[in-house]
Amino acid sequence: MSGADGREAAVAIEVVDLHKRFGDLEILTGIDLVVHEGEVVCVVGPSGSGKSTLLRCINQLEQSTSGTVRVEGVELTDPDVDIDRVRRRIGMVFQSFNLFPHLRVLDNLTIAQRRTLKRGRSEADRVATANLERVGLADKAGAYPAQLSGGQQQRVAIARALSMDPSLMLFDEPTSSLDPELVGDVLAVMRSLANEGMTMMVVTHEIGFAREVADRVIFMDEGAVVEEGHPDRVLGEPQHERTRIFLQRILAPTSGPVDAGGDGPSG
Amino acid sequence: MSMSPRRKGRVARGVQYAVLAVALLLFAFFADWVEIQQAFFDPAVAASLFPRILTVALKNTVLYTAVGFAFGLALGLVLALMKLSSVGPYRWLATLYIEVFRGLPAILVFVAFGFGVPIAFGTVFPILTTVMLALGLVGAAYIAETIRAGIQAVPRGQVEAARSLGMSTTWATVSIVIPQAFRIVLPPLTNELILLTKDSSLIYVLGLSLSDFDLTFFGRDVLNQSKSMTAIVVAGACYLIITVPLSLVVRRLEARQALTR
Numbered sequence: 001m002s003g004a005d006g007r008e009a010a011v012a013i014e015v016v017d018l019h020k021r022f023g024d025l026e027i028l029t030g031i032d033l034v035v036h037e038g039e040v041v042c043v044v045g046p047s048g049s050g051k052s053t054l055l056r057c058i059n060q061l062e063q064s065t066s067g068t069v070r071v072e073g074v075e076l077t078d079p080d081v082d083i084d085r086v087r088r089r090i091g092m093v094f095q096s097f098n099l100f101p102h103l104r105v106l107d108n109l110t111i112a113q114r115r116t117l118k119r120g121r122s123e124a125d126r127v128a129t130a131n132l133e134r135v136g137l138a139d140k141a142g143a144y145p146a147q148l149s150g151g152q153q154q155r156v157a158i159a160r161a162l163s164m165d166p167s168l169m170l171f172d173e174p175t176s177s178l179d180p181e182l183v184g185d186v187l188a189v190m191r192s193l194a195n196e197g198m199t200m201m202v203v204t205h206e207i208g209f210a211r212e213v214a215d216r217v218i219f220m221d222e223g224a225v226v227e228e229g230h231p232d233r234v235l236g237e238p239q240h241e242r243t244r245i246f247l248q249r250i251l252a253p254t255s256g257p258v259d260a261g262g263d264g265p266s267g
Numbered sequence: 268m269s270m271s272p273r274r275k276g277r278v279a280r281g282v283q284y285a286v287l288a289v290a291l292l293l294f295a296f297f298a299d300w301v302e303i304q305q306a307f308f309d310p311a312v313a314a315s316l317f318p319r320i321l322t323v324a325l326k327n328t329v330l331y332t333a334v335g336f337a338f339g340l341a342l343g344l345v346l347a348l349m350k351l352s353s354v355g356p357y358r359w360l361a362t363l364y365i366e367v368f369r370g371l372p373a374i375l376v377f378v379a380f381g382f383g384v385p386i387a388f389g390t391v392f393p394i395l396t397t398v399m400l401a402l403g404l405v406g407a408a409y410i411a412e413t414i415r416a417g418i419q420a421v422p423r424g425q426v427e428a429a430r431s432l433g434m435s436t437t438w439a440t441v442s443i444v445i446p447q448a449f450r451i452v453l454p455p456l457t458n459e460l461i462l463l464t465k466d467s468s469l470i471y472v473l474g475l476s477l478s479d480f481d482l483t484f485f486g487r488d489v490l491n492q493s494k495s496m497t498a499i500v501v502a503g504a505c506y507l508i509i510t511v512p513l514s515l516v517v518r519r520l521e522a523r524q525a526l527t528r
Contacts, residue, residue, distance in 0.1 A: 088433030
């Protein structure tokens with residue numbers, strides 16, 4: 001894949017001085033961020049830190065107040081850009097799955113292919129079936145979303161996003177509304193995607209997953225990036241007090257204060 | 268002496284059954300069954316109604332309702348989308364329309380079309396066109412509000428998912444939001460259809476030729492000749508033949524929906 005207008009091909013997402021304000025409330029206070037092709041970036045942080053808003057600003061599901069977002073060199077924040085065309089290249093997976101309840105699983109996967117990519121029924125079906133196999137749910141093609149478990153629904157949602165042949169994937173707390181025993185299957189699908197070289201940005205509370213799969217972890221708080229780097233460093237030896245406090249809370253919610261600079265979380 | 272709540276409940280239910288039984292017995296004992304049968308259920312008059320009550324009157328009522336509902340549904344959908352538009356004047360127009368037509372008696376609209384249009388335009392619409400317009404314009408106001416509520420009941424995440432797959436606002440609305448909104452509004456929409464079925468009887472203000480008779484007009488016509496309420500009873504039964512199955516259909520659809528929700 002060659003980068004447009006001579007831009008370095010390896011940059012998938014570029015965010016420059018991104019601000020998001022809801023009335024008087026400043027959710028994002030100037031984010032700068034680069035994600036390279038093939039990179040897996042996990043964004044962690046307390047709720048209300050703006051991490052989901054950041055993710056939603058990247059495909060402009062949430063309109064940013066100011067700043068620039070470029071995906072594969074195309075500026076999404078430019079009002080003249082055909083946003084729908086760019087979004088087809090950006091897969092998105094939501095916390096609440098957001099499958100279309102009135103459509104069978106297969107049609108959930110084909111409707112956008114047919115409407116926006118103008119694929120014929122047989123080609124769309126073929127792509128959809130291949131992606132259902134990828135997430136291990138080929139046998140559910142005829143089911144309605146309500147007949148599936150939460151974990152299965154989320155895997156279908158991932159397959160739906162993959163059916164558009166995206167060049168990068170955004171995950172917005174993909175396992176947060178799942179029963180604990182269903183989390184593993186979804187993470188396994190995400191792990192295999194990462195191993196295949198998909199560019200991924202994942203907002204998550206699954207610290208274990210971040211440690212194992214992420215190339216880079218970003219810790220956000222109060223609308224800003226507090227620190228970022230290799231997962232072993234950010235999650236194992238956090239440099240900032242706020243990161244330490246957050247990790248303590250999330251990893252040992254019931255125990256007292258621990259020396260976070262010490263042995264760190266056990267993955 | 269105090270009773271336990273459960274015992275109290277049982278006694279209360281017993282009393283209710285007793286009251287009902289006494290009322291029915293009194294009615295059965297004092298009613299003049301011969302008079303009632305002659306006035307309301309005269310077999311000779313009933314037989315004389317057929318087959319025209321089915322081939323003309325019932326057919327016309329169904330036809331009037333169908334064209335009125337179809338027009339009302341189309342207009343109501345447009346009004347609902349206007350009311351949700353980001354363009355102010357569309358919203359204001361839709362609101363104005365809905366308030367006006369919800370506030371007017373349907374019969375006034377029928378009179379306006381039956382008598383106003385010939386005066387204003389010098390032409391007389393065919394009956395079917397007049398019913399379609401009058402019934403549709405009134406129905407559209409209610410249908411628009413029902414559909415708007417249905418559209419707003421579709422979770423925001425549905426549009427977000429569609430948009431994140433690269434669908435335009437229009438495609439997301441057409442293929443994701445509206446189909447779901449219709450599932451939500453199917454029961455209230457069917458209520459609307461039942462109401463329109465009954466409102467189609469207002470066509471009487473236009474004056475009708477024999478072949479245009481609807482159920483109510485037909486029943487009244489026979490009542491005037493036979494002096495027996497039987498025609499009205501049979502006409503009433505015909506309305507129920509339309510409306511009761513509609514309710515059953517809705518119940519089945521709701522049950523099926525519960526599966527896919």
